[in-house]
Amino acid sequence: MELVIEADAATERLDAALARRLAGDDLSRSRIKALVLDGRVAVGGRTVTDPSAKIAAGAAVAIDLPATAPAAPGPEPIPLAIVHEDAEVVVLDKPAGLVVHPAAGHASGTLVNALIAHCGASLSGIGGVARPGIVHRLDKETSGLMVVAKTDRAHRSLAAQFADHGRTGPLERAYLAVVWGVPRQRSGTVDLPIGRNPRDRETMAVVHGAHGREAITHYEVLETYGPAQDPVASLVECRLETGRTHQIRVHMTRLGHPLLGDPTYGTGFRTKVEKLHRLAPQAAAALEALGRQALHARLLAFEHPKTGRTRRFESDPPADMASLIEALRSIG
Known part of the structure; x- marks a missing residue:
């Protein structure tokens, strides 16, 4: 051409x-x-x-202009919960258990593979390659809303918005997390840098100095579960001002309130061990059935790359996390 x-x-x-x-x-x-x-x-x-x-x-x-090259990952017919789609973007509700991008140990069966199959010829190409533009990610076991670019224009716009973290634009990201205990302050901000854990390179941690990157999480306690004088757990809304790997999980753990079901950051806490036996049988069963960290991306808002209008999407927790919350509400 x-x-x-x-x-x-x-x-x-x-x-x-x-x-x-x-x-x-x-x-x-x-x-x-x-x-x-x-x-x-x-x-x-x-x-x-x-x-x-x-x-x-x-x-x-x-x-x-050469023809758009096919994507390196192959298409795979993996079901997706599409919330919104147009020529520029796809907004979807990612299920827990789905890896976002192919990587070591996950060469296939990822969200990218699913999107290539779903979008087909509607992908105009990111950098000349027919692939979806991933501008933010959710952990494998975190559920909830994501937006993906289908064009170079959308990729540039969304990448800039996420880099700005909503400080000068309409970008919003809010998560629901179920944590052990209740933060002393019912609302507040955690402003602690995050980097690779120097003792375990597979995990993240609060790291000061040159190896830590700015990380800011705003939180608010929405519900508490158990006796008023000593609740066993609470439902917290977390809003991100930055987007570091495992940010909410690391910050809430640093506050002393790790997420229920978190296999990485929730272990080793005496509060977790002590509170676990206080869960009613129904709540304990729901937590076991959850089998993952109780974290869901419930709100996503951004400026549409073409129209300039703010698009806002909300998502209720999936059945496994909803069952856990209902079971916790029954604790006396």
């Missing part, structure tokens, strides 16, 4: 001129640079491979 444009600046960098003129055509500047370096751009009929080359006003620029 060839696209001819006219440069309209006296002298302008080739990549900048193309990015400006093709801003609405799902071609990022990095993608344009790659096309130039690959010899797919000609100025006045001559191939130019320097993205910074200056072009004169009125120069005819031709771009040879």
Whole structure:
């Protein structure tokens, strides 16, 4: 495919001129640079491979756009709970147990594989490859709302919004977590940096210094379960101001209130062992049936990449977590 444009600046960098003129055509500047370096751009009929080359006003620029390459992961017919879909984005309710992206130990059976199969030809390509744009993730055993980009334009817009963490835009992320005990302050903010655990590289931890990255979680206790003077557990809403790996799990654990069912951060706490026997049989059975951390991404809001309108989505906890909450409500 060839696209001819006219440069309209006296002298302008080739990549900048193309990015400006093709801003609405799902071609990022990095993608344009790659096309130039690959010899797919000609100025006045001559191939130019320097993205910074200056072009004169009125120069005819031709771009040879290659066909979108197939994605490396293969399509797999995995059922998805699609909440919303249009030409730019897919919003879905991820079930617990589904890995988001192929990685070591999870080469297939992932959300990416499922989305490639679901979207098919509607994926216009991210960076020239027919793949969904993952701009944020949920842990394998965390359920809830995610948004995925289908185009370069959507990928750029959503990536910028998540990088900004909603500080200057409409991005919102809220989670429901069931934790052991009740935080002393019913609402508050945990502002502690997170990084790889120096004692266990497979986990995250509060890490100060150069190896810790800013991590901010706002929380509010919504319900408590058990005797008023000494509740056994509580339902907490957590809102993210940053998006670090395992952020909520690490922060709530640092407060002394790990998530119920968390196999990584909830072990080794005396409070957990002491409180476990206080669960009514129904609640204990529901926790065992849950078999994962009690965490659900219930709210997601963002600015639509094309329309500029704020889209807001909410999701109730899935059946396993809902059963746990109902069973905890029955504790006297």
